[in-house]
Amino acid sequence: MRDAYLVGAGQTAFGSMPSESYRSLFATAFDRAIDSVPGGLDPRSIDEAVIGALGVGGRQLGLAGPAITEHLGLHGVPCSRIENACAASGYAVRQAVQAVQSGMADVVLAGGVEVMTDLSDDVTNYWLGVSGETEWERLTGTTFAGVYAQMASAYLDRYDATAEHLSMVAVKNHANGAKNPHAHLGFECSLEDATGAPTVAEPLTLYHCCPTSDGAAAVLVASEDVVEEYTADPVRIAGVGAASDRVGLFQRDTYTGIPASELAANRAYEAAGIEPDDLDVAEVHDCFSIAELLAYEDLGLCDRGEAHTLLEEGTTDPDGAIPVNTSGGLKSKGHPIGATGAGQLGECYHQLTGEAGDRQVEDAEIGLAHNVGGSGGAAVVHVLEREGAA
Amino acid sequence: MRDAYLVGAGQTAFGSMPSESYRSLFATAFDRAIDSVPGGLDPRSIDEAVIGALGVGGRQLGLAGPAITEHLGLHGVPCSRIENACAASGYAVRQAVQAVQSGMADVVLAGGVEVMTDLSDDVTNYWLGVSGETEWERLTGTTFAGVYAQMASAYLDRYDATAEHLSMVAVKNHANGAKNPHAHLGFECSLEDATGAPTVAEPLTLYHCCPTSDGAAAVLVASEDVVEEYTADPVRIAGVGAASDRVGLFQRDTYTGIPASELAANRAYEAAGIEPDDLDVAEVHDCFSIAELLAYEDLGLCDRGEAHTLLEEGTTDPDGAIPVNTSGGLKSKGHPIGATGAGQLGECYHQLTGEAGDRQVEDAEIGLAHNVGGSGGAAVVHVLEREGAA
Numbered sequence: 001m002r003d004a005y006l007v008g009a010g011q012t013a014f015g016s017m018p019s020e021s022y023r024s025l026f027a028t029a030f031d032r033a034i035d036s037v038p039g040g041l042d043p044r045s046i047d048e049a050v051i052g053a054l055g056v057g058g059r060q061l062g063l064a065g066p067a068i069t070e071h072l073g074l075h076g077v078p079c080s081r082i083e084n085a086c087a088a089s090g091y092a093v094r095q096a097v098q099a100v101q102s103g104m105a106d107v108v109l110a111g112g113v114e115v116m117t118d119l120s121d122d123v124t125n126y127w128l129g130v131s132g133e134t135e136w137e138r139l140t141g142t143t144f145a146g147v148y149a150q151m152a153s154a155y156l157d158r159y160d161a162t163a164e165h166l167s168m169v170a171v172k173n174h175a176n177g178a179k180n181p182h183a184h185l186g187f188e189c190s191l192e193d194a195t196g197a198p199t200v201a202e203p204l205t206l207y208h209c210c211p212t213s214d215g216a217a218a219v220l221v222a223s224e225d226v227v228e229e230y231t232a233d234p235v236r237i238a239g240v241g242a243a244s245d246r247v248g249l250f251q252r253d254t255y256t257g258i259p260a261s262e263l264a265a266n267r268a269y270e271a272a273g274i275e276p277d278d279l280d281v282a283e284v285h286d287c288f289s290i291a292e293l294l295a296y297e298d299l300g301l302c303d304r305g306e307a308h309t310l311l312e313e314g315t316t317d318p319d320g321a322i323p324v325n326t327s328g329g330l331k332s333k334g335h336p337i338g339a340t341g342a343g344q345l346g347e348c349y350h351q352l353t354g355e356a357g358d359r360q361v362e363d364a365e366i367g368l369a370h371n372v373g374g375s376g377g378a379a380v381v382h383v384l385e386r387e388g389a390a
Numbered sequence: 391m392r393d394a395y396l397v398g399a400g401q402t403a404f405g406s407m408p409s410e411s412y413r414s415l416f417a418t419a420f421d422r423a424i425d426s427v428p429g430g431l432d433p434r435s436i437d438e439a440v441i442g443a444l445g446v447g448g449r450q451l452g453l454a455g456p457a458i459t460e461h462l463g464l465h466g467v468p469c470s471r472i473e474n475a476c477a478a479s480g481y482a483v484r485q486a487v488q489a490v491q492s493g494m495a496d497v498v499l500a501g502g503v504e505v506m507t508d509l510s511d512d513v514t515n516y517w518l519g520v521s522g523e524t525e526w527e528r529l530t531g532t533t534f535a536g537v538y539a540q541m542a543s544a545y546l547d548r549y550d551a552t553a554e555h556l557s558m559v560a561v562k563n564h565a566n567g568a569k570n571p572h573a574h575l576g577f578e579c580s581l582e583d584a585t586g587a588p589t590v591a592e593p594l595t596l597y598h599c600c601p602t603s604d605g606a607a608a609v610l611v612a613s614e615d616v617v618e619e620y621t622a623d624p625v626r627i628a629g630v631g632a633a634s635d636r637v638g639l640f641q642r643d644t645y646t647g648i649p650a651s652e653l654a655a656n657r658a659y660e661a662a663g664i665e666p667d668d669l670d671v672a673e674v675h676d677c678f679s680i681a682e683l684l685a686y687e688d689l690g691l692c693d694r695g696e697a698h699t700l701l702e703e704g705t706t707d708p709d710g711a712i713p714v715n716t717s718g719g720l721k722s723k724g725h726p727i728g729a730t731g732a733g734q735l736g737e738c739y740h741q742l743t744g745e746a747g748d749r750q751v752e753d754a755e756i757g758l759a760h761n762v763g764g765s766g767g768a769a770v771v772h773v774l775e776r777e778g779a780a
Contacts, residue, residue, distance in 0.1 A: 001492060001493040049634075054451065054452055055445075055451055055452075059524060060524055060637075061444065061445055061473075061521065062444055062445075062473065062474075062475035062476075062518075062521020062522075062763070062764060063474065063475045063521050063522075063637050063763055063764050063767040063768060064473070065473070065474060065634070065768070066474070066634040066635065066636075066637055066763070066764075066767040066768050067523075067524075067637045067767070069634050070634070070635070070636045070637060070641070070767075074634075075634055075635050075636050076633055076634060076635065076649075076650075076653060077633070077634055078484075078632035078633055078634060078654075078770075079474075079634040079768065080472050080473070080474045080481045080485070080768070081472070081473040081474065082470050082471070082472060082473075083451075083452065083454070083455070083470070083471040083472075083473060084452075084453065084455060084456070084469075084470045084471065085452035085453045086452075091470045094468075095470070095485060095488070097492070098485070098488040098489050098491075098492040098494060099488050099492075100492075101488075101491075101492035101493060101494070102391060102487070102488040102489075102490075102491035102492040103391040103491060104488060104491070104630075128452075131451065131452025131453050132452075132453075133457075134449060134450055134457075240494075242468035243466055243467070243468055244439075244455070244456040244459050244460070244464075244465055244466060244467055244468060244469040245456065245460070245465050245466065246456075246460045246465050247450075247453050247456055247457045247460060251460070259466075260466075263466060264468075373452070373453055373456070374452060374453050374456075377453040377456040377457070377460075378453060378455070378456050378469065378470070380468075
């Protein structure tokens with residue numbers, strides 16, 4: 001089995017860009033990924049492409065992958081589209097790792113894209129809703145905010161956390177996002193802003209919910225046999241873990257955690273041979289603030305019921321022991337469904353290569369990216385390691 | 391790199407089954423695949439699942455993969471959905487091979503499903519149309535029959551073939567399909583039936599077009615490390631090749647061939663270390679009769695412009711040198727988009743294991759499955775080899 005490395009990453013800004021197409025957005029992310037490769041990378045070296053997308057807004061439901069590679073001048077290259085709702089491009093990168101490790105490819109383009117803001121609210125709700133459980137969630141009127149609100153209610157009821165802790169996630173992630181030129185909601189917010197905002201689904205306020213964004217993100221994965229051509233400072237994909245679960249929240253084993261995340265994380269840690277304590281930085285899937293609290297526990301950053309203490313103690317602040325969502329997270333950076341997972345890996349990669357600008361975490365050597373599909377029907381976790389570290 | 395093997399395959403009948411759901415259909419295919427494993431296979435041994443689908447009719451656009459694994463009792467297993475239009479499950483099987491060869495999985499469930507016949511014609515045309523080029527094909531009113539009719543016109547104009555040869559494909563494949571209990575249109579047709587049928591898109595008549603079908607197909611892929619637990623007569627996936635191309639026909643290098651098919655086939659032959667002459671049986675993507683003629687040439691079964699001679703000489707008949715579409719092909723067996731590729735591999739597998747019933751080709755040792763997305767924006771070719779053969 002050959003090792004796989006990240007050798008480049010790029011993304012568009014996330015935000016409302018109705019004048020862009022899914023192809024123009026992906027092309028921007030691709031160009032930036034290519035430009036980011038330290039030793040340069042001729043696009044003709046790419047021998048596989050994997051594109052994550054929920055459905056690019058219905059514009060090209062079939063062959064959206066080849067429609068993108070064609071636009072990049074990469075026609076001929078094997079290309080497929082991966083769909084796993086909001087975890088589409090996390091899974092796309094995982095598939096790129098499999099392609100490299102299988103020996104079928106040496107350089108793989110993986111990424112994702114979504115165009116959502118030019119859809120009507122009804123269509124957006126449809127597209128998002130069909131990623132939830134159909135019969136007992138979507139068709140009965142439950143939105144994703146509603147599903148995560150059920151998790152939040154159960155969590156706040158069971159443990160010592162309060163609604164203020166949900167707001168603390170928003171405050172931290174907006175403060176991080178304010179330093180990220182790519183962020184959709186790149187402004188700070190106060191505890192009062194977050195707590196006093198209109199309720200979307202009790203107990204979640206507007207500031208506890210991520211926005212609907214357009215955007216694209218791409219990474220370049222290379223095999224150990226060719227990695228030296230592209231960089232002297234490679235970042236190894238040390239471990240990947242993934243898991244599915246029942247799509248509907250009501251069918252799962254718990255409301256106060258996401259079992260697929262825990263399973264995926266444990267598989268990734270085992271593959272990488274590390275413990276959660278070894279992590280220096282993490283991007284986690286905070287589509288709603290409660291999701292970041294659950295992620296702390298599912299990823300083993302703390303014990304069950306203790307997530308709020310990490311926030312109180314500043315453990316996940318940029319200068320804490322394990323900074324989380326330095327990019328601003330889905331909350332502030334934005335959440336263009338298919339692009340989110342690859343965007344998280346891009347932030348992690350740039351933290352490990354020291355290119356995270358104002359958001360740089362000192363001496364980050366091991367990072368994690370955690371991407372969830374729907375409310376937990378799918379999850380994928382990557383552990384990245386700067387070569388020579390640990 | 392570890393070798394990957396097929397150890398089981400199952401499918402539903404293809405046809406019009408509006409009382410079935412995408413999940414009930416896939417469960418039937420899955421059960422049959424499990425039951426087909428000679429040594430038995432405990433579903434708990436499955437450590438990855440890859441589901442191909444265009445969009446299961448819009449019922450579960452997001453997380454359709456986990457919605458299926460959940461229904462099979464396989465929640466927990468990493469699962470994603472692959473979309474490459476009509477080549478979705480051919481690519482799903484390819485991804486299963488990568489998962490095994492990468493070392494990430496030992497037993498992978500791969501397959502596909504589509505439910506189409508309960509959609510209105512308008513919706514069906516939308517779902518199919520969005521797999522074509524959007525701006526200059528779908529939105530200008532070109533259907534897939536229209537696109538393939540353009541290929542047929544160009545081909546008949548350029549070479550010696552006539553419309554009668556298109557009908558000969560239909561006659562052959564219906565004769566094969568009449569022996570297949572799973573076929574959607576399992577009846578014979580005469581040359582007069584095919585030639586005299588109403589025109590769909592000049593020069594293609596109704597009998598030159600495959601039907602819109604419901605159905606599901608599944609295969610089980612195992613690594614060389616565990617294959618002996620499941621069968622004493624394994625079928626090795628000796629080579630896989632894939633390629634993308636520009637989605638729109640008008641953008642491609644030729645109208646009288648499918649370049650992605652040729653590229654995919656050459657890659658598969660190279661990986662398998664075989665020549666087209668070595669093949670004993672093949673399932674090719676005959677969504678329209680012209681496509682089977684193009685496939686003969688793209689796959690190297692004959693020279694350019696000579697495909698019609700294979701039909702005239704009976705080379706691709708069940709008792710010919712290289713029987714093609716013993717299952718009945720898309721033409722007679724049916725074409726439930728996401729299920730087609732895995733169904734082709736199932737037919738090939740059963741031909742190599744001697745379980746093809748009335749359609750059995752004598753001493754088949756090397757087989758090929760050829761699956762095309764759209765009008766050629768994607769293609770994937772698998773070469774299967776009965777262990778110990780060649």
